[in-house]
Amino acid sequence: MKVIEVSKHGSPSVLQVRTREQPTPSHDELRISVRASGVNFADVMHRRGTYPDGPAPPYVPGFEVAGVIDSVGNTVEQFEVGDRVVSYVVGGTDGYAEYALVKPSHTFRVPDSLPLCEAVAVPIQFLTAHNCLFEWGNLSTNDRVLIHAAAGGVGTAAIQLAREAGAVVFGTASTDAKLDRVRALGCDHCINYEKTSFVDAINHLTDGDGVDLILDGVGGSVHHNSLKALASFGRLVAYGVASGERVS
Ligand SMILES: NC(=O)c1ccc[n+]([C@@H]2O[C@H](COP(=O)([O-])OP(=O)(O)OC[C@H]3O[C@@H](n4cnc5c(N)ncnc54)[C@H](OP(=O)(O)O)[C@@H]3O)[C@@H](O)[C@H]2O)c1
Numbered sequence: 001m002k003v004i005e006v007s008k009h010g011s012p013s014v015l016q017v018r019t020r021e022q023p024t025p026s027h028d029e030l031r032i033s034v035r036a037s038g039v040n041f042a043d044v045m046h047r048r049g050t051y052p053d054g055p056a057p058p059y060v061p062g063f064e065v066a067g068v069i070d071s072v073g074n075t076v077e078q079f080e081v082g083d084r085v086v087s088y089v090v091g092g093t094d095g096y097a098e099y100a101l102v103k104p105s106h107t108f109r110v111p112d113s114l115p116l117c118e119a120v121a122v123p124i125q126f127l128t129a130h131n132c133l134f135e136w137g138n139l140s141t142n143d144r145v146l147i148h149a150a151a152g153g154v155g156t157a158a159i160q161l162a163r164e165a166g167a168v169v170f171g172t173a174s175t176d177a178k179l180d181r182v183r184a185l186g187c188d189h190c191i192n193y194e195k196t197s198f199v200d201a202i203n204h205l206t207d208g209d210g211v212d213l214i215l216d217g218v219g220g221s222v223h224h225n226s227l228k229a230l231a232s233f234g235r236l237v238a239y240g241v242a243s244g245e246r247v248s
Contacts, residue, residue, distance in 0.1 A: 001019070001020060001021075001022045001097060001098035001099050002017055002018070002019060002097070002098050003017075003018050003019070003020050003060045003094075003096060003097040003098070004016070004017060004018075004060065004061070004062075004096035004097070005017075005018045005058050005059065005060055006046070006047050006055075006057050006058065006059055006060075006061055007057055007058050008057045008058075009047065009048060009049030009057060010047070010048070010049075012047070014047065014057075015047070020060070020097070022098075022099050023094075023099060023100075023101050024071075025071050025072065025073045025101055026073055026101075027073040027074050027075045027076075028073050028075050028076060028103070028104070029073045029076070029101045029102065029103060029104075030069050030071070030072050030073070030076060030079055030085075030087075030101070030102050030103075030104060030107060031069070031070055031071040031072075031099055031100070031101055031102075032065055032066075032067040032068065032069055032070070032085060032087060032099065032100050032101075032102060033067045033068050033069075033070040033098070033099060034065045034066070034067040034095070034097060034098055034099060034100050035066060035067040035068065035116045035117070036065070036066045036067070036116045036117040036119075036120040037062045037064070037065050037095045037096050037097075037120065038062070038063060038064035038065070038095070038120045038121060038123070038124060038125075040063050040064070040124050040125070040153065041152075041153070041240065041242060042063060042092060042124075043061045043062065043063065043092070046059075046061055046092065047061065050244070054092075055091075055092070055093050059093050060093055060094045060095075060096055060097055061092070061093060061095065061096050062089060062092070062093065062094060062095020062096040062097065062100070063088065063089055063092040063095055063123070063124055064086065064087065064088055064089060064095060064120055064122075064123040064124055065086070065087055065089060065095045065100045065102070065120065066084075066085070066086040066087075066110060066116040066117070066119045066120035067084075067085070067100075067116060068082060068083070068084055068085070069081055069082065069083045069085055070099070076104055078104050079104055079107065079109075083109055084109065084110045084112070084116065085107050085108060085109055085110060086107070086108055086110050086116070086119040086120055086122055086123060087100075087102035087103075087106050087107040087108070087123065088102075088106040088107075088123040088124070089102055089106075090102075090103060090106060106123075108122070108123075121153065121157065124153075125153040125154050125156075125157045126157045126161070128154050128157075128239060129154050129155075129157035129158035129161055129215075130157075130161055132154070132158065132215050132237045132239050133145070133158060133161055133162055133165070133213070133215070134161075134165075136235075136237045137213045137215065137235055137237045138213075138235060139162065139165055139167055139212075139213055140165075140167075141165060141166035141167065142166060142167065142168065143167045143168070143212040143213055144167065144168045144170065144206060144209075144210075144211040144212050144213070144231070145158075145162050145167045145168070145169055145170065145211060145212065145213040145214070145215070146170040146171070146172070146198075146202060146211045146213070146214045146215070146226070146229060147159055147162065147169065147170070147171045147172070147187075147214075147215045148171075148172050148198075148214070148215060148216050148217060148218050148222055148226070149172070149173065149217050149218050149242060150171025150172055150173050150178075150179075150182045150187060150190075151171075151173040151178035151179070151181055151182050152217065152242070154215075154217055154239070154240070155171065155173075155182070155215075155217070156181070156182070156185055158215055159171055159182060159185045159186055159187050160185055160186060163185070163186035163187070167213075168188055168189075169186065169187045169188050169189070170187070170188065170189040170190075170191065170202060170205065170211060171187040171189070171190055171191065172191045172192075172193045172198050173190070173191075173192065173193070174192070174193065174194050175192065175194070176192055179191075179192055189201075189205050197225075198225070198229065199225050199228045199229050202229040203229070206231070209231050210229050210230045210231035210232075210234060211229060211230060211231060211234060212230075212231050212233075212234050212235070213234065213235050213236075213237070214226045214229065214230060214234070214235070214236045214237070215237050215239065216236060216237065216238045216239070216240075217239050217240035217241075217242055218240070218241070218242050218243045219238065219240065219241030219242070219243050219244075219245050219246060219247050220241070220243045220244075220245025220246070220247065221243075221245065222243065223236075223238055223247045224247075
């Protein structure tokens with residue numbers, strides 16, 4: 001089968017098409033004929049060699065796959081050959097391949113109405129957004145939520161979920177073109193942080209009250225400044241450091 005391999009740490013040019021033997025599922029695994037592989041920020045960090053304890057090259061990247069099951073281990077009961085599924089690939093490797101081995105516990109059926117290339121965004125980006133908003137962020141209807149990097153993968157998922165939950169949604173991004181996309185997804189208040197301080201914008205838009213919840217996948221100064229945009233008893237969920245600046 002064909003795979004995409006990271007030959008050494010570096011820029012996208014280190015990604016190489018290679019041939020590997022098709023994997024055989026063990027008794028408790030599924031094999032998916034992959035139609036779509038998710039491309040995540042963590043894949044990029046792995047490739048650059050900046051992810052703590054990331055895989056050593058050469059390796060095949062890929063945290064999530066969507067496709068059709070073409071082989072099942074002999075103790076698997078929940079799935080059968082032909083099921084359309086999406087799955088989180090444990091360890092974050094081997095998803096950029098024509099066939100991938102996955103665990104049933106990390107696999108979900110995909111309804112026929114959902115294209116596989118859209119379903120593949122669910123395991124990491126939508127589940128992260130869902131957990132940040134509802135498990136850790138305790139979002140309620142009418143809460144005001146600020147979503148940083150709103151045009152990114154987790155951000156676009158969070159905008160849609162927060163909107164669906166009846167929250168008032170504020171989003172930041174670096175360009176007006178990104179904010180047009182964010183607005184189309186249902187963001188009520190779009191802030192271009194290159195043109196205006198997001199702290200000033202939130203203060204202005206909330207009459208000085210601040211927001212109830214902030215999702216921060218950027219880190220560094222964004223994290224620290226976010227504390228100035230929170231309402232009393234507000235919650236800040238820090239789930240990533242896209243800026244590369246860790247929060248100390
Ligand atoms: N904890 C978890 O389980 C989990 C799960 C998924 C993702 N994450 C983390 O969450 C963060 C966002 O993930 P994502 O999938 O949404 O990423 P993404 O789609 O690549 O979006 C990241 C956004 O961050 C902003 N950004 C600010 N500074 C940046 C910089 N120096 N380099 C690149 N982007 C920068 C950019 O938006 P602007 O141009 O608008 O600033 C960019 O669009 C990453 O750190 C990722 O590793 C964590």
